[in-house]
Amino acid sequence: MNAITPNPFDYHQFVNTEEGWIDRRIFWEETIYQRELEQIFAKAWQFVAHDSMIPETNDFYTTYMGEDGVIVSRQKDGSVNVFLNSCPHRGNKICLADEGNARNFSCNYHGWGFSPGGKLLGLPNEQIVYDDGDIDLERWGPRQARVDTYKGLIFATFDEEAPSLEEFLGDFRWYLDIMLDHDEGGTEFIGGGIKSYINANWKFGIENFIGDAYHGAWTHDSGARALMGESLPVPEPAGSYQASMNGHGWEFGTDGFYDLAILGQPKILEYYEKLKPKMAERLGELRATIFGSLASVAMFPNCSFLPGVQAFRVWLPRGPRKLELRTWTIVNKNMPDEIKQAFNIACNQTFNPAGIFEMDDGDNWEGNTSINKGVVTRGEKLHYGCGMKRRIEHSELPGVIYESQYSEANQRQFYQRWADLMSARSWDDVPTRYTPRYAGKPTRPE
Ligand code: FES
Ligand SMILES: [Fe+2]
Numbered sequence: 165m166n167a168i169t170p171n172p173f174d175y176h177q178f179v180n181t182e183e184g185w186i187d188r189r190i191f192w193e194e195t196i197y198q199r200e201l202e203q204i205f206a207k208a209w210q211f212v213a214h215d216s217m218i219p220e221t222n223d224f225y226t227t228y229m230g231e232d233g234v235i236v237s238r239q240k241d242g243s244v245n246v247f248l249n250s251c252p253h254r255g256n257k258i259c260l261a262d263e264g265n266a267r268n269f270s271c272n273y274h275g276w277g278f279s280p281g282g283k284l285l286g287l288p289n290e291q292i293v294y295d296d297g298d299i300d301l302e303r304w305g306p307r308q309a310r311v312d313t314y315k316g317l318i319f320a321t322f323d324e325e326a327p328s329l330e331e332f333l334g335d336f337r338w339y340l341d342i343m344l345d346h347d348e349g350g351t352e353f354i355g356g357g358i359k360s361y362i363n364a365n366w367k368f369g370i371e372n373f374i375g376d377a378y379h380g381a382w383t384h385d386s387g388a389r390a391l392m393g394e395s396l397p398v399p400e401p402a403g404s405y406q407a408s409m410n411g412h413g414w415e416f417g418t419d420g421f422y423d424l425a426i427l428g429q430p431k432i433l434e435y436y437e438k439l440k441p442k443m444a445e446r447l448g449e450l451r452a453t454i455f456g457s458l459a460s461v462a463m464f465p466n467c468s469f470l471p472g473v474q475a476f477r478v479w480l481p482r483g484p485r486k487l488e489l490r491t492w493t494i495v496n497k498n499m500p501d502e503i504k505q506a507f508n509i510a511c512n513q514t515f516n517p518a519g520i521f522e523m524d525d526g527d528n529w530e531g532n533t534s535i536n537k538g539v540v541t542r543g544e545k546l547h548y549g550c551g552m553k554r555r556i557e558h559s560e561l562p563g564v565i566y567e568s569q570y571s572e573a574n575q576r577q578f579y580q581r582w583a584d585l586m587s588a589r590s591w592d593d594v595p596t597r598y599t600p601r602y603a604g605k606p607t608r609p610e
Contacts, residue, residue, distance in 0.1 A: 173199075173586075173587065174587050175199075175582070175583040175586035175587045176583045176584075176587060178190050178196075178583065179579040179580060179582065179583040181548075181576040181577075181579070181580050183549070184547060184548045184549025184550075184552055184572070184576065185545040185546060185547055185548055185549070186545065186546045186548050186579055187545060187546075188536050188541070188542050188543075188544060188545065188546055189536075189542055190365075190367070190582075191365040191367065191368070191484070191532065191533055191536055192365070192484055192485070192533070192536040192537075192542055193484060194483075194484055196484070197481070197483065197484035199586055200230075200481070200586065201230045201231055201481070203585055203586045203587075203588070204230075204465050204582070204585050204586065205229055205230025205231075205232070205465065205466075205481070206229075206230060206232070206322055206323065207321065207322075207323040207326055207585065208321060208323075208326070208332070208464065208465050208585065209312070209319045209320070209321045209326065209329050209332045209333075210229050210319060210320060210321065210465065210466065210467070210478075211317055211318070211319055211463065211466075211467040211478055212225075212227055212229065212234065212236045212246055212318050212319065212320050213225045213227065213236045213244075213318045214316055214317060214318065214351070214352065214353045214476075214492070214494070215313065215316045215317075215318060215352075216316065216351075216352035216353050216497075217236075217263070217353055217357075218236060218237070218238040218244070218263075219238070220238060220265060221238055221239065221240050221280075222237070222238065222265050222266055222267055222280045223237070223238045223263075223264075223265050224236060224237040224238070224259065224263060224264060224265070224266060224280065225237075225262070225263045226249055226259055226261065226262055226263065227478075227480070227490070228480045228488075229246075229309070229320060229321075229322065230481060231481065231482070232248060232322070233248065233249035233250065233257060234246050234247060234248060234249055234309065234320070235247055235248075235249045235258065235259050235269070235282065236318060236320075237280050237281060237282070238280075239280065239281050243311075244311050244313070244318055245280075245281045245282055245308060245311065246308070246309040246311050246318075246320040247281075247282035247305070247306045247307060247308045247309065248306040248307045249306070250306060251271040251273065251276055251306070252276075252284070252304045252305070252306060253271065253273065253274060253276050254273055254274075256271055256272055256273045257271075257272070258271055258278055258306065260272065266280060267280065268280060268285060274287070274288065275287075275288040276288075278305065278306070282305055282306050282308060283301075283302075283305050284301045284302075284304050284305040284306075285301070286301070287299070307322070309321060309322050310322075310323075310324070310326070312328070312329035313329075314329060314333060314337065314340060314344070315340065315341070315344040315345050315350060315351075316344055316350050316351050316352070317340075317344065325590065325591055326591060327591060331603075332410065333410070333412065333463075334409050334410045334412075334598075334600050334602075334603070335409050335562035335563050335598070335600050335601055335602050335607075336409055336410065336412040336414075336463065336563070337602060337607045338451075338562050338601075338602055338607040339407065339412075339414045339454075339461070339563075340463075340607075341447060341451065341607050341608050342447065342451045342454050342455050342471060343455070343461070343469060343471045343494070345446070345447070345608060346439075346443045346446060346447060346451075346452070346455055346496075347439065347442075347443075347446075347496040347497075347498055347499075348446070348498070349496055349497040349498035350496070350497055351494050351495065351496055351497060352494070352495060352496075352497045353476065353492040353493065353494055354492075354493050354494075354495055354504055354507075354508055355492070355493050355508045355512075356492075357490050357491065357492045358490070358491050358492075358516060358517060359488060359489070359490050360488075360489050360491075360517035361482070361486060361487070361488055361489070362486070362487050362489060362526045362529060362530060363485060363486050363530045363533065363534065364485070364486070364487055364526070364529035364530045364532065364533040365484055365485060365487070365529070365532075365533045366466060366479045366480070366481040366482075366487040367582075368528075368529035368532050368533065369466075369468065369477075369479040369487060369489065369525075369529065370462045370464075370465070370466055370468060370479055370578065371462075371575045371578060371579075372460075372525060372529070373460045373461060373462040373468035373469075373470075374408070374412075374413040374415070374460070374461070374462035374468075374574045374575060374578050375406050375408075375413055375415045375460075375569075375571070375572060375573060375574030375575045375578075376415075376460070376575070377404075377415050377458065377460065377569040377570055378550070378570050379525075379528075380396050380458075381395065381396045381397070381398050383524045383525065383528060384396060384520075384521050384524055386524075387514075387520040387521050387524060388426075390520060391426070391428060391513070391514070391520055392426060392428060396426075398570075403417060403418045403419070404416060404417040404418065404457075404458075404567075404568055404569035404570075405418075405558070405561060405565055405566065405567060405568070405569060406551075406565070406566040406568070406569055406571055406573040406574045407561055407562070407563040407564070407565050407566075407574075408563055408564050408573065408574045408577035408578070409562070409563035409564060409577075409597075409598050409600070410464060410581060410596075410597075410598075411464030411465070411577065411578050411580075411581025411582065411585075412462065412463045412464050413461070413462055413574030413575075413577060413578060414454075414459065414460075414461045414574075415459060415460055415461075415569040415574055416454050416457050416458070416459035416471075416569060417457035417458045417459065417569060418450070418453045418454060418457055419453070419457050419458075420440065420452070420453040420454075420455070420456050420457055421433065421436070421456050421457070422456070422457050422458040422472075423456055423457060423458055423459060423470065423471070423472030423473050424436055424456040424472045426473075426514075427472075427473065427506075427507075427510035427511075427514070428510070429506040429507075429509075429510050431502060431503055431506050432503060432506050432507065432510065435499065435500075435503045436456055440452055440456075443455065446608065447608060448560075450560050450561075454471075455471055455472065456471070456472040457472065458569070459471050459472060459569075462574075462578070464578065464581055465582075466478055466479045466480065466481070467479075469494065470515065473510070473511060473514060473515060474493055474494050474495060474507045474510075474511050475491060475492075475493065475494075475511050475514070475515035475516075476491065476492045476493070476494040477489060477490060477491040477492070477515075478490050485533050485534070489517075491515065491516060491517075493507055493508045493511040493512070495507050495508075548572045548575055548576055548579070549572065550570070550571050550572040551566055551568060551570065551571025551572060551573055554566045554567045554568055554571055554573065555573070562600070562601040562602060563598055564577055564597070564598045577597070580597065581597075584597075
């Protein structure tokens with residue numbers, strides 16, 4: 165995990181979880197952003213696609229890991245390859261399409277040809293243009309990433325030294341099961357993905373989903389009244405939590421139905437009323453009550469979802485002041501079609517670029533970012549001290565647990581992990597800040 169350039173800073177100076185503040189420069193400075201690309205996006209496991217997006221042999225999807233374009237491609241044997249979308253000749257993109265099915269890829273410039281798995285297959289007019297020994301095709305394919313999956317989600321990293329995906333996710337897998345494994349058929353993405361752009365630092369998206377239940381009742385008040393005819397209630401802290409580990413986090417209530425109800429689709433409620441007892445058998449009572457409650461979730465570094473609303477997204481960084489948001493609707497494969505459609509409509513009415521809640525958030529994050537143009541402003545700190553004293557131990561919930569979903573506990577944990585990775589010279593330098601309960605063990609009774 166050698167940094168490309170020497171790492172001169174301890175980035176913990178930008179994040180103080182004891183006093184509860186963050187230095188604003190991490191949302192603005194180009195040099196910090198470049199370090200994020202090297203220390204976080206070139207090293208951490210990142211969500212790149214859902215299995216259902218590339219079900220058939222030779223299906224592919226193009227996306228980014230940091231600012232590195234990649235092709236995610238299904239192989240004949242069912243495995244997935246992820247490799248740089250850049251031709252090793254002069255660097256042009258190998259594939260210009262967003263997604264599709266291809267028996268091979270050919271570069272637009274001189275026509276070098278690549279297999280769906282990213283092997284360099286041949287060069288046009290090779291016998292005339294090249295002499296024997298000029299190029300070893302085996303050696304000159306685009307760089308391959310390490311790939312692993314967790315219950316339908318495909319992850320990749322370019323760091324050979326990174327820990328396994330299992331270790332990287334840690335006990336977050338126990339929580340992920342609530343979303344991905346509450347029904348025996350697993351999940352799928354439906355309706356295609358939507359791309360949009362927000363002039364905001366990528367971390368404002370992720371920190372909102374990791375633990376900002378607080379903004380909902382204020383920011384989304386008019387949206388809530390338009391959608392449901394009433395303001396969002398502010399739930400009592402009892403029975404709600406923030407849970408985090410390794411920079412991933414889930415803030416949630418335990419009433420079981422709040423988020424399902426705000427979608428305003430009676431069919432969805434009926435479906436889950438029937439499914440809940442089976443979920444309880446499959447995952448235990450507690451996890452069955454977490455699903456569908458008011459909740460939001462983020463996986464370090466840049467993937468988020470809303471269990472119950474079924475909105476799933478990645479925040480792709482596009483410089484320190486711009487992000488590309490890609491969103492999907494995630495549903496259970498076994499759901500009847502009409503329930504899938506009800507979710508797709510509800511999800512798009514709420515969390516989509518034209519959705520009732522999405523625009524409220526984007527506008528705020530753009531404001532949070534652009535204000536730092538002022539040098540005096542940028543020299544000030546931001547307050548992240550809400551709920552510092554609510555840390556508890558819980559007999560069932562794994563991770564670092566804080567009582568009440570209204571706190572900034574998960575955000576502090578996210579930024580601590582950010583500073584840990586930004587400052588680390590190797591993965592051995594990255595501290596483990598909680599005791600995993602599920603290391604090497606299944607997270608669900610088989
Ligand atoms: S740049 Fe791709 S073939 Fe030359
Ligand atoms: Fe929001």
